[in-house]
Amino acid sequence: MIRIVLADDEHLVRGAIAALLGLEEDLEVVAQVGRGDEVVGAVAEHGADVAVVDIEMPGATGIEAAARLADRRPGCGVLVLTSFGRPGYLRRALDAGVRGFVGKDAPVEELAGAIRTVHAGGKSIDAALAATALMAGDNPLTPRESDVLRAAADGRTVADMAADLGLARGTVRNHLSSAIGKTGTATRHEAAAKAHEMGWL
Structure with a gap:
């Protein structure tokens, strides 16, 4: 069983995603949080294998939460689930140790598959977003x-x-x-x- 912490500040969205993932035989949402600064504590408390995080949350962004997890709980894979398909987000997320990046409009089968891939140590990045990020180039700002x-x-x-x-x-x-x-x-x-x-x- 893959144990998941789900972080999203939109309560209804979070609940719907948790319900859909709960239908998968090998996935279990063990905790839900609405703030980015609650992710590390929830992962530690529940021994989660994967954290599924939104990008824009109060307390800390999903990217900041991913960086903290990489430092304090490196065994936990991180997947970003977001409605913000901005190319710079993908690059910053990868730099922070994120291994999965999926849009909120993706089918639940795609999300579940991405979680399994991240749990197995692989990467699962939305192809369209990856292409956009490559075309956009690196962040030019210091x-x-x-x-x-x-x-x-x-x-x-x-x-x-x-x-x-x-x-x-x-x-x-x-x-x-x-x-x-x-x-x-x-x-x-x-x-x-x-x-x-x-x-x-």
């Missing part, structure tokens, strides 16, 4: 440019961003200018939106 764009997305002023990030205002402006150029946009707000759309933030 870690500091990403930090600045995240701050810009909240509508903060340059002065506020500089204070929050511990940088000089001129340095923040330089990072914003570079990020705007790399994203092919005209303003910092457009740059933040484009980076988010691509899954780079």
Whole structure:
């Protein structure tokens, strides 16, 4: 029996997925959580073999939860189940140790098969998303440019961003200018939106 922790902040979606997986003879959902920062504890408490996580959750993203599991519970495979097919998400997920990436619109048979593959130590990546990620190329932003764009997305002023990030205002402006150029946009707000759309933030 493959023991599964299911993490999704949408209660109805989580319940429906758990019910469908429960119909499989070799799969058992042993815990459900609605926050990314609850995943590691649930895996440890229930001895789960696979964590199926959404990307965007309160507390921690699914990608952050995967990285924590890789560090603290490396024996637990991680599969991302998401409605966000952004190419940057796939690359970041793989870097965090995720071995499965499936869309929420996939048939339950595909999800169940992906869970079995991840449990066996293999990888199961949605083919269309993998192709899109390859065509999109690598994330062009540096870690500091990403930090600045995240701050810009909240509508903060340059002065506020500089204070929050511990940088000089001129340095923040330089990072914003570079990020705007790399994203092919005209303003910092457009740059933040484009980076988010691509899954780079």
